[in-house]
Amino acid sequence: MAEHKTILSPPPHFREDILLVTMQERINLLKREIATVKESQEIEPESNSLLIRCLQTSLILICELKYISELNAEEAKNFGEEAITICD
Structure with missing residues (x-):
């Protein structure tokens, strides 16, 4: 399991705002x-x-990833709800 933690750990220069923009x-x-x-x-x-x-499916998965990351849970929840609306 330690290997997985290493793989999932962000690099030292990682910035959460960049991840949010990318998403x-x-x-x-x-x-x-x-x-x-x-x-x-x-x-x-x-x-x-x-x-x-x-x-x-890709849109929903990205929205879920954003939600799970909890970088901005309320905003991510809104994206997820919007994704479901778009997909209907």
Whole structure:
């Protein structure tokens, strides 16, 4: 188990605000990708439905990761709720 703690420990220069920005960027990118695929749904409905499910799952997982990290639990909770709304 000690090895896992070493692997999961952030490097000495790690900054939590950078992680939050990165997660926010990923969330925004996935939102845009989902919207783009939904817009093209009429063109290729069968192939796009699987892609939408994959993007939605990715968005939810990132939101859950942000929540679990507890860097900003209330903000992460809001993202998670928003992700569920987007995915419906």
